[in-house]
Amino acid sequence: MLKLLHFCQWIYQTPLSVSIRESTWTFPIIETIHTLGIVLVAGTIAIFDVRLLGLLLKRTRVSHIARNVLPLTWTGFGVMFVTGLLLFISESATNYFNFAFRIKLLLLLLVGLNTLLFHLTVYRRVESWDLAEVTPLHARAAATCSLLLWTGIIISGRMIAYLH
Amino acid sequence: MSLLPFFHWLAVTHLGIAMRDSTWAFAIVEIIHLVVLAIFGGSVLFLDLRFMGLGFRSVSAPEMAREMLPITAGGAIAMFLTGFLLLISGPMRYYYNTPFRAKMVLFFSAVIFHFVLQASIARSRTQSDRATVVHRVSAVISLLLWSAVGLSGRAIGYF
Numbered sequence: 001m002l003k004l005l006h007f008c009q010w011i012y013q014t015p016l017s018v019s020i021r022e023s024t025w026t027f028p029i030i031e032t033i034h035t036l037g038i039v040l041v042a043g044t045i046a047i048f049d050v051r052l053l054g055l056l057l058k059r060t061r062v063s064h065i066a067r068n069v070l071p072l073t074w075t076g077f078g079v080m081f082v083t084g085l086l087l088f089i090s091e092s093a094t095n096y097f098n099f100a101f102r103i104k105l106l107l108l109l110l111v112g113l114n115t116l117l118f119h120l121t122v123y124r125r126v127e128s129w130d131l132a133e134v135t136p137l138h139a140r141a142a143a144t145c146s147l148l149l150w151t152g153i154i155i156s157g158r159m160i161a162y163l164h
Numbered sequence: 165m166s167l168l169p170f171f172h173w174l175a176v177t178h179l180g181i182a183m184r185d186s187t188w189a190f191a192i193v194e195i196i197h198l199v200v201l202a203i204f205g206g207s208v209l210f211l212d213l214r215f216m217g218l219g220f221r222s223v224s225a226p227e228m229a230r231e232m233l234p235i236t237a238g239g240a241i242a243m244f245l246t247g248f249l250l251l252i253s254g255p256m257r258y259y260y261n262t263p264f265r266a267k268m269v270l271f272f273s274a275v276i277f278h279f280v281l282q283a284s285i286a287r288s289r290t291q292s293d294r295a296t297v298v299h300r301v302s303a304v305i306s307l308l309l310w311s312a313v314g315l316s317g318r319a320i321g322y323f
Contacts (some may be wrong), residue, residue, distance in 0.1 A: 032318045036196070036205075039314070043206015050235070057231050060223050068219040069210070151199055158195050 005096055006058035012093035020090035027090060034083040040076025042150045044069045048128040054133050061130045062139075066123075091164075100159035107156060111149040170254040183253035190253050197246040203217070204239030207232055208278065208310055215285060215303035217295035225295060229286035236282060240275055263319035270316055274309035281306055 006034050011017055020026045052057045088095055095101045122138040129135055135143075172247075174180050183189050214220045214228045253257050258264040281302045295303075 012256045028322050032315065035198075035318055036311075038202045039205030039209060042202035043204075043209065046206055047210055057223070057228075057236060064220070072209070072213075125183050150202070154199050154202060155195050156309045157197055158191075162191055 004135050008092040008096040011089055013092075014089070016086075017089045017092065020086060028085070030083050030086050034080060034087060037079040037083065038074055039155060042079055042154060044073045044076065045150060049143035049147050052135050052139050054135060054140075058133045059131070062132075062135065063126050065073050066126075073108060094164065095160070098160055098163055100156045100163050104153055104156035104160065107149050107152045109117060111146065111153065114142060114145045118146075168259065171259045173300065174252050174255040177252065179249075180252040180255065180277045183249060193246050193249045197243065197250065200239055200246060204236065204243055205310065205314070207235045207239060209307065211236065211282065212303040212307045215281070215295060215306075216300050225285050225299070226288050229282050233282065233286065237279070240279075244271075258320070261320055261323055263316045263323050267313055267316035267320065270309060270313045274306070274313050277302075278306045279310060 020030070047056070048065055048069050049057075051060065051062060057065060118139070122142065124135055129139070175184075183193075183285060211228060211232050214223070214225055219230065251264075281299075
């Protein structure tokens, strides 16, 4: 793990990292975009999950919601990834030791696996349950995991600054 | 009429003192405010895009407006309540905070504008897929208002 720490410290002294850190407004602006990007990623995913749980838009095809929501989700994900990376670059040496940051990375990995698993398994057969009000158990389980994990990601993300 | 006496009074209420004295209350409420923002913001965005006629042709705009009402109305109420708890933890700090004042004006404007729009579309009987110009423009205004609420909210912490 020492190599990872050295890598974070190396990032910390790069001109990009220093310039974000030393500017008055760069960090707040990036952070604002990152925060409001939550709406695009977590918000649109939540709508899809809520449909999988049969709580909303019950008469709408699951695949229609996915098709309409996914471009927004991916746009948001791109925005979150780029801004998040810049925030990390500016604080890499301290983030390395931040407990909330470590939890957040772990949760992001888990949410990625959850989504991958969902798309490779139960979502492949979506034609057979596209209009079902009560979706298959695996779909509901994936939706519940997704909602819990994204909540955890928002909580741990906010906690990074509180533990700073 | 100034709201100053009201803010002074808020600061000395039991709830205000409890929020101020607790170590973690503010952090916990702020995180809830943020989690609700994700769901609320997502549904407003989704709905306004539908009103603009962008995507989601399979569900009519009136049906979408009705379906989403519990989540948008519930979200707005939850945002208001958690926001109020944050305010009461230090009313005087917020009273003199310019982004906070701007946010309150924007928030109440957005609430009125958005819900009048959502309710009127929910009640309309048109089965047409085409969004009217009035609805499109209104949806854009709604999105701009909510974005301004979010931006001024984020700015509170920086001033």
